[in-house]
Amino acid sequence: MMLPDYRAQRARFLQAAERAGAQLRSWRHPLPGPHGETLHTDVALLGDPAAEKVMLIISGTHGVEGYYGSDSQIAWLETAEARAVPPDCALLLVHLINPWGTAHLRRVNEENIDLNRNFIDFSRPAPASPTYDAMHTFYVGDRAAADAAYADALENQGWPAIKRVVEAGQYRDADGIFFGGKAASWSQLTLGAIIDAYLRQAKSVISFDLHTGAGAYGHPMLMAIAERPWRALDRARALFGEWLTVLFTGAGRDSETGVTATATGYLSQFMHDSLPEIELIQLVIECGTLPGEEMHRRVRDDHWLHLTGDPASEAGRRIKQALAAGFYPEDPDWRAVVELRTQQIFRHAWRSLTATD
Template sequence: MKYGFPDQPGFDRQRTQFLHAADAAGATVTSYPHPLKGPAGESLATDVAWLGEPDARRVLVAISGTHGVEGYYGSTCQSEWLDGFSARDLPDGVAVMMVHLINPWGTAWVRRVNEDNVDLNRNYVDFEAALPPNPRYETIHEIYTCRDFDGPQRRHADALLTAQIESIGWAEYHAIVGAGQYVHPDGLFYGGTQATWSNRTLRSIAARFLLPTQVAIAFDLHTGAGAYGHPMLMAIAQTRYAALADAEALYGAWLYTLLTGADAAISDTGVVARATGYTSQALLDALPDTHLMQLVIECGTYAEAPMHTALRDDHWLHLYGDPGDALGKQISQTLFNSFMPADEDWGEIAWQRTRQAWERALKALPEIRPAAVG
C-alpha cells in the first residue's frame, strides 16, 4: 500500500492524503465544511470526490467514517484506490464517487459517535414518526452513566453488567444495547431526536450527485464487528429490494444478507439486526429510481467484550473526563486500536478484500441491466 493504515489518529493527515489522491486521479472534489473543529483546532469537512464523466449514470459509491473512528480504515482504502486511477481508466459510462469521512467530527475526536453523541447508523429514521422504543435499555442505562472511571460507582456498574451477562448472555445483552435508543442523550447507541449534520449532509450529497444515476453499487465502510481479520461483505436492509438479487448474483457466497427490524433474530455477524436507521436504508430511500445495490464492508477486529469496554470507557471520557489529559489520551488510543488494529497482517487483508469488492463492482457496473433501464 502506498499510504498504509495509520498507527495514530489524525484527521488532517487523512484529509490531506485523500485530497492528494483525488487530485492525482483527476477527480473533482466538493467539500462540505463541518461547523466544529478537531482536537488540534483543525477545520473539519466531508469531501466528495467524483471521478469520471459528470453525467455518468453508473456509479460506484464508497462512504467512510459513518462511525467516525472506523474512518481511518475507510479513508485509507479510498485514498489508496483513488490513487491507482492516476495510471488507469474507468470503464465507459462509469464513475466513482468517494464520500470521505461523513462523520468528520467522530474521526477527528476518535469516536464512533458524532458531536451529539449520536450513532449515525441509528439516526437515519423518520423523526416525524414515533421513534423505535427500547424499554429494556432502561434497566442498563445506569451502567453507562457512572461518574467514576475507577472507583465505587464503576465497580457497582461493573457488577450490574456482570449480572446481566450471567443472566441473559452476551449475545442478548449486545442486542439490547446495540438496538439503539432515542431517549437518553447521555446513553450508549443513542439515535438522536433529529437528523444530524452528517445525516443531512449525506442526503444532500445523494440528491446532488446520485439522483439521475441508473445503476449504483454503494459501500458503507466499517470496522469492529465480526471475527478478527475477516472483512465481511454485507447487504443490510429492512426488506428485500429489487437490486439485491443482482448483488447476490454478483458476489455469490461472499455476500451476507442481513434483514433488520425490531423482531429480527439475533445475528451472528456482530452487526445488530434489531437496530434501524442504517445508512444502507437511508440511501435506498433517497434513491428510489436508482437500481442500487447498497452494501457494507465490515472488517472484524476484537471480541465483543473488550470492544464494549473500549466504547464504555470512551463514553465516560466524553461525559466526565478530559480527552486532552494522559488518561483521556490513553482511552482514545485504546479505542483507536480497537477499530484500527496495529497489525500489518490485519491491514493487508482488510485492504485486499475491500479492493476486491470494489474491483468486482467496477467490472460489473457496465453490464448490469435492470428491467427498468433496458
C-alpha cells in the first residue's frame, strides 16, 4: 500500500475548509515531519465565533489514526448541512492535534507519549504503575530477550491480562509503551489554547474525539469515556439511546469494548475538566480494525523501530505499512462503513444541537 501522507491530507483538509468558507487558524508544531515539512494543528471554524452552541470534532489524538479522523472531518465539511450553520451555532474542527504522530505514522507523539494517557494534571503526582514495571522488559533492552519474555507472557498469562496492565499507561519510563509523559505535551497545551480561544463563551457543546484500532473490524463504536458521571450524561443517553456505550475508567475497571478502562489521562476527561460549567457531551468514535493482540504486535514493532531502528529503511517502511494498514485499512468496504456511520453520528448530533428549543 501507499503510505498515507500528512502533507496531502492537510492540503485536502485546508481546501475543504476554504471551500466551506471556514475561518482558519494554525498552531505550528516545533518539529518537522519525516520529509522536512512543517507540521501544524489546523483549526477551522464555521459559523458564529460567539456561538453558544458548538459542535467540536478533534482528529489525530493518536497520530496515525488521524487519517480516518481527517477524512471524516473533510466529508462532514462537504455536506450542505454542515455549511448551513444556523444562528448562534458553530462547527469547530481541530485537525490533527498530534500532527507529529500523524506525519511520522505513529500512534504516539514526538516524546513517545500516548496522548490519551497525557491528559492528567501534572501538578499532582502521576499514577504509579507497579504492575507495568515487570512488563517494561517487553519493550526495551535486548530485542531477542524482550521478544522471548513477551512470548512467554502471552503463553502463560494471555493477551487480555497483558493488555490490562500495559495499556493502562505508565508515567515512569519514557522509553516504555503507553507512556503518559512527565508533563503536559505540546498537544495538551495546544488543545487548552484552542479551548480558550473558541469555547469560553459556549453553553452547549457536543464534542468528538475520533479513533481507530480498537473493537470489532468495521464496527464504529460511539462511546463516552470519563472517570465519573458528568453533567449532561442523561442528555447524551437520551440523544443516542442504545447506540451509546458509556465507559467509566479507573483502577480496577474493565471493559469489553477493546478500549482500555484501567487507563488515566484520556482527552475526554480533559474536556470535562476544562469545561465544567457547560452542557458538554463528550463523545468518542472508535472504529475497530484488527484484533487487539495483532494491533499490539504492530504497535510494539513500531516502538522498537523508533527506539533502535531507522524508520526510513526498507525494514522501517514495512513496519510503517503494517501500522498504517492496522489503523487505516485500505479495504474500501471498511472505509465506506466507517464513513457512513461517522457521518450519521455527526448528523444526529448536529441536528439535535442546532434545533431551536
